[in-house]
Amino acid sequence: xxxxxxxxxxxxxxxxxxxxxxxxxxxxxxxxxxxxxxxxxxxxxxxxxxxxxxxxxxxxxxxxxxxxxxxxxxxxxxxxxxxxxxxxxxxxxxxxxxxxxxxxxxxxxxxxxxxxxxxxxxxxxxxxxxxxxxxxxxxxxxxxxxxxxxxxxxxxxxxxxxxxxxxxxxxxxxxxxxxxxxxxxxxxxxxxxxxxxxxxxxxxxxxxxxxxxxxxxxxxxxxxxxxxxxxx
Amino acid sequence: xxxxxxxxxxxxxxxxxxxxxxxxxxxxxxxxxxxxxxxxxxxxxxxxxxxxxxxxxxxxxxxxxxxxxxxxxxxxxxxxxxxxxxxxxxxxxxxxxxxxxxxxxxxxxxxxxxxxxxxxxxxxxxxxxxxxxxxxxxxxxxxxxxxxxxxxxxxxxxxxxxxxxxxxxxxxxxxxxxxxxxxxxxxxxxxxxxxxxxxxxxxxxxxxxxxxxxxxxxxxxxxxxxx
Numbered sequence: 001x002x003x004x005x006x007x008x009x010x011x012x013x014x015x016x017x018x019x020x021x022x023x024x025x026x027x028x029x030x031x032x033x034x035x036x037x038x039x040x041x042x043x044x045x046x047x048x049x050x051x052x053x054x055x056x057x058x059x060x061x062x063x064x065x066x067x068x069x070x071x072x073x074x075x076x077x078x079x080x081x082x083x084x085x086x087x088x089x090x091x092x093x094x095x096x097x098x099x100x101x102x103x104x105x106x107x108x109x110x111x112x113x114x115x116x117x118x119x120x121x122x123x124x125x126x127x128x129x130x131x132x133x134x135x136x137x138x139x140x141x142x143x144x145x146x147x148x149x150x151x152x153x154x155x156x157x158x159x160x161x162x163x164x165x166x167x168x169x170x171x172x173x174x175x176x177x178x179x180x181x182x183x184x185x186x187x188x189x190x191x192x193x194x195x196x197x198x199x200x201x202x203x204x205x206x207x208x209x210x211x212x213x214x215x216x217x218x219x220x221x222x223x224x225x226x227x228x229x230x231x232x
Numbered sequence: 233x234x235x236x237x238x239x240x241x242x243x244x245x246x247x248x249x250x251x252x253x254x255x256x257x258x259x260x261x262x263x264x265x266x267x268x269x270x271x272x273x274x275x276x277x278x279x280x281x282x283x284x285x286x287x288x289x290x291x292x293x294x295x296x297x298x299x300x301x302x303x304x305x306x307x308x309x310x311x312x313x314x315x316x317x318x319x320x321x322x323x324x325x326x327x328x329x330x331x332x333x334x335x336x337x338x339x340x341x342x343x344x345x346x347x348x349x350x351x352x353x354x355x356x357x358x359x360x361x362x363x364x365x366x367x368x369x370x371x372x373x374x375x376x377x378x379x380x381x382x383x384x385x386x387x388x389x390x391x392x393x394x395x396x397x398x399x400x401x402x403x404x405x406x407x408x409x410x411x412x413x414x415x416x417x418x419x420x421x422x423x424x425x426x427x428x429x430x431x432x433x434x435x436x437x438x439x440x441x442x443x444x445x446x447x448x449x450x451x452x453x454x455x456x457x458x459x
Contacts, residue, residue: 053320054320090314
């Protein structure tokens with residue numbers, strides 16, 4: 001199954017009496033990177049979790065092309081890659097074992113080859129068999145990014161992909177995201193690193209107090225963000 | 233990804249992690265052995281135990297150490313939120329449940345290999361007189377206990393008071409399995425001759441329990457894990 005749009009229509013999500021998302025509507029298209037920015041606790045991770053099918057909206061709907069999460073099932077999940085705040089990697093396993101496990105779990109045709117390639121891209125080939133528990137935060141982040149994309153997903157959901165990365169790693173990760181975008185993936189990226197995301201983003205939206213506001217992605221993202229926050 | 237392949241992948245991963253850390257096996261085995269030893273010091277006087285205590289003590293050690301194993305199994309998936317990675321993967325979610333169930337059952341079986349001979353020795357209990365029937369009772373009881381426990385441990389993985397809630401939810405539901413295990417084992421240890429008919433009756437009850445709870449768990453695991 002494949003799709004070329006991700007559409008949120010009036011999506012609301014409540015946690016008990018707290019409203020995390022309030023009638024959020026957004027369409028992301030193939031070949032587009034949408035920067036989702038906003039203050040802590042604004043609901044960005046909740047929106048990503050809904051897009052990843054981990055949470056259901058309390059109201060509204062999410063469509064992947066013409067399919068809902070319930071219609072798509074496992075075939076839809078095979079086309080989604082998720083990098084969350086927690087990195088989804090096993091500290092007891094080596095870098096290679098983590099990548100191999102997730103490649104096999106996603107039904108990648110040549111999982112060992114995919115895991116080796118991913119290790120090289122993460123610049124971790126020399127630490128291939130070391131347990132992830134011995135890695136620095138930046139190394140884990142690089143591994144987690146490759147774990148999220150090891151199955152070449154159509155929809156890539158990234159929560160703070162630049163956290164813990166040094167300048168070189170930020171540059172390499174930016175190139176990876178640009179390459180995925182140019183190959184036709186749909187990227188929805190939350191970040192506080194506006195300087196890193198500005199050259200990559202086709203569009204930017206601000207999520208504050210559960211509500212979404214589009215802002216200009218180029219020509220000073222930080223200034224646009226500041227104005228949007230002042231207005232809200 | 234086929235159902236069976238998912239089970240094998242997740243099970244292999246869990247066993248590799250456990251072999252590296254030994255965390256669950258060592259703590260569970262240590263706890264179970266301590267449990268049997270403490271009861272042995274309490275109930276055995278001048279080389280003679282109180283009548284019929286061995287089955288009860290054996291099953292209490294299995295249930296308590298099993299609870300410990302269940303809690304730790306999902307705690308490991310919670311620490312790096314890897315359970316969410318498994319849930320978002322394109323696999324049948326009930327296969328994840330079965331993989332976890334088999335993993336926990338395997339760990340509990342390893343602990344039983346240690347405490348059954350220990351209980352037989354300390355309580356002078358002829359647990360190996362009908363070894364196959366003893367093994368069948370232990371297997372059916374362990375699967376039943378793990379079937380309910382794995383479902384609750386998965387449900388509670390994000391609950392703040394999961395360590396308290398797990399036994400509160402688990403023990404009332406697994407009491408039939410534990411009672412059947414105790415009575416079935418007691419029938420096997422009966423002197424001078426074991427009552428095999430009674431042991432078989434309790435075994436059938438445990439197998440029925442296993443079938444009902446595994447079916448219910450497979451049915452409810454996906455909706456419980458989605459939100």
